[in-house]
Amino acid sequence: MAAVSELFWTGSYDGTTIDQICQKAGVRKGSFYYFFDCKASLAEAALEQEWAAYRPKLDAIYSATLPPLERIRQHCEFSIREQLDLQKQHGCVLGCPICTLGTEVSTQEKGLQKKIQEIMSCGLRYLETAIRDAHAGGELKAPDARAKAKIIHAYHLGLMTQARIQNDLSILDDLTATTFELLGAPVPKKPKKRSGG
Amino acid sequence: MAAVSELFWTGSYDGTTIDQICQKAGVRKGSFYYFFDCKASLAEAALEQEWAAYRPKLDAIYSATLPPLERIRQHCEFSIREQLDLQKQHGCVLGCPICTLGTEVSTQEKGLQKKIQEIMSCGLRYLETAIRDAHAGGELKAPDARAKAKIIHAYHLGLMTQARIQNDLSILDDLTATTFELLGAPVPKKPKKRSGG
DNA sequence: CATTTTGTTGACTATTTAGTCTAGTTCTCT
DNA sequence: AGAGAACTAGACTAAATAGTCAACAAAATG
Numbered sequence: 274m275a276a277v278s279e280l281f282w283t284g285s286y287d288g289t290t291i292d293q294i295c296q297k298a299g300v301r302k303g304s305f306y307y308f309f310d311c312k313a314s315l316a317e318a319a320l321e322q323e324w325a326a327y328r329p330k331l332d333a334i335y336s337a338t339l340p341p342l343e344r345i346r347q348h349c350e351f352s353i354r355e356q357l358d359l360q361k362q363h364g365c366v367l368g369c370p371i372c373t374l375g376t377e378v379s380t381q382e383k384g385l386q387k388k389i390q391e392i393m394s395c396g397l398r399y400l401e402t403a404i405r406d407a408h409a410g411g412e413l414k415a416p417d418a419r420a421k422a423k424i425i426h427a428y429h430l431g432l433m434t435q436a437r438i439q440n441d442l443s444i445l446d447d448l449t450a451t452t453f454e455l456l457g458a459p460v461p462k463k464p465k466k467r468s469g470g
Numbered sequence: 471m472a473a474v475s476e477l478f479w480t481g482s483y484d485g486t487t488i489d490q491i492c493q494k495a496g497v498r499k500g501s502f503y504y505f506f507d508c509k510a511s512l513a514e515a516a517l518e519q520e521w522a523a524y525r526p527k528l529d530a531i532y533s534a535t536l537p538p539l540e541r542i543r544q545h546c547e548f549s550i551r552e553q554l555d556l557q558k559q560h561g562c563v564l565g566c567p568i569c570t571l572g573t574e575v576s577t578q579e580k581g582l583q584k585k586i587q588e589i590m591s592c593g594l595r596y597l598e599t600a601i602r603d604a605h606a607g608g609e610l611k612a613p614d615a616r617a618k619a620k621i622i623h624a625y626h627l628g629l630m631t632q633a634r635i636q637n638d639l640s641i642l643d644d645l646t647a648t649t650f651e652l653l654g655a656p657v658p659k660k661p662k663k664r665s666g667g
Numbered sequence: 668c669a670t671t672t673t674g675t676t677g678a679c680t681a682t683t684t685a686g687t688c689t690a691g692t693t694c695t696c697t
Numbered sequence: 698a699g700a701g702a703a704c705t706a707g708a709c710t711a712a713a714t715a716g717t718c719a720a721c722a723a724a725a726t727g
Contacts, residue, residue, distance in 0.1 A: 288485075379562075
């Protein structure tokens with residue numbers, strides 16, 4: 274089941290056949306059709322499951338016990354680290370799965386599209402809340418937290434998409450710093466790798 | 471031939487069959503294989519042609535005879551208008567074709583990927599030059615024009631992608647204003663539609 | 668006009684693919 | 698253990714799909 278997400282992510286939705294899915298999952302087609310009636314159903318279920326697994330991580334990152342700007346910083350760093358792991362694992366940059374899938378299916382699979390939209394709006398809300406908290410705490414000036422969140426969110430999306438298309442992780446190097454610039458907050462220091470103290 | 475881009479754009483690359491392409495183009499499959507040896511070849515040719523047709527428009531928008539900020543403003547407005555036309559034509563928001571195609575094929579079709587990367591880097595250069603000009607003219611402060619361009623570019627990409635995924639053009643309402651905010655330049659007035667003088 | 672090059676066609680094959688169906692297996696519960 | 702439910706396997710069909718080919722048509726060329 275988790276194998277499915279991988280196929281959609283490393284390849285494409287339309288380009289992934291049910292036979293491929295079954296093979297990767299080590300399951301015969303009869304079993305597949307026992308649980309799902311088409312590829313879209315499986316995709317929805319897989320999406321749901323992935324999101325269910327991902328959400329607690331985001332909850333931890335955006336924990337209210339952390340300073341709001343620290344939450345955002347962690348989110349950036351987490352995304353970068355995740356992409357690094359995926360690249361090591363698959364040999365190429367994969368970017369955001371929701372975005373990749375959404376871009377492909379949104380004109381075709383309305384059910385999937387809706388689910389994707391929901392997940393994306395959740396992601397936006399994490400950011401929005403953190404920004405609002407930061408504003409309340411005087412750590413930055415963002416009277417319209419939602420607007421600010423939208424900008425940052427679009428920027429992240431764009432950067433992830435670019436990283437995938439260019440197959441180049443260095444595109445994400447600016448992510449954290451630029452995010453904080455866009456927030457109008459002091460840019461946190463880069464954790465250098467062992468060099469320079 | 472132009473029909474091909476439409477299919478890739480409204481649907482997806484992998485989801486578009488050669489039969490579909492031939493039918494839409496009013497051509498038999500034999501003819502197809504006389505000119506191209508696979509779908510990827512056609513896609514490359516189509517991309518090239520689309521880009522060749524698009525470039526003069528961008529050249530006009532980014533004409534050096536225009537004030538640099540006006541160029542950027544026009545680019546934003548042009549993108550929005552284009553999306554509006556496409557939505558009227560196809561019934562749904564399509565977003566950026568390069569980005570949509572690139573997101574799908576970049577992990578698979580290396581030839582296509584390279585072409586897409588080239589086109590994207592061209593788009594970035596238009597922006598970069600305009601920003602540099604604006605900086606030189608004192609219309610905004612951007613010592614690192616390239617960095618600024620990258621940010622705006624990623625933002626645009628993200629917004630377009632979101633518009634497609636959400637199938638909602640109103641997402642682009644902020645495009646021009648936010649772009650100018652990110653540039654640190656005064657936001658140009660919105661041209662209201664007949665109402666309010 | 669005759670010849671060659673360029674392009675077109677539609678029929679053809681071989682795979683691949685989605686989806687079905689039945690017979691069997693494993694699990695669960697009493 | 699035994700009955701019934703939940704699940705699996707694998708063979709099967711029908712359709713779609715990629716790609717080939719030889720014959721035909723149009724255009725260019727001398």
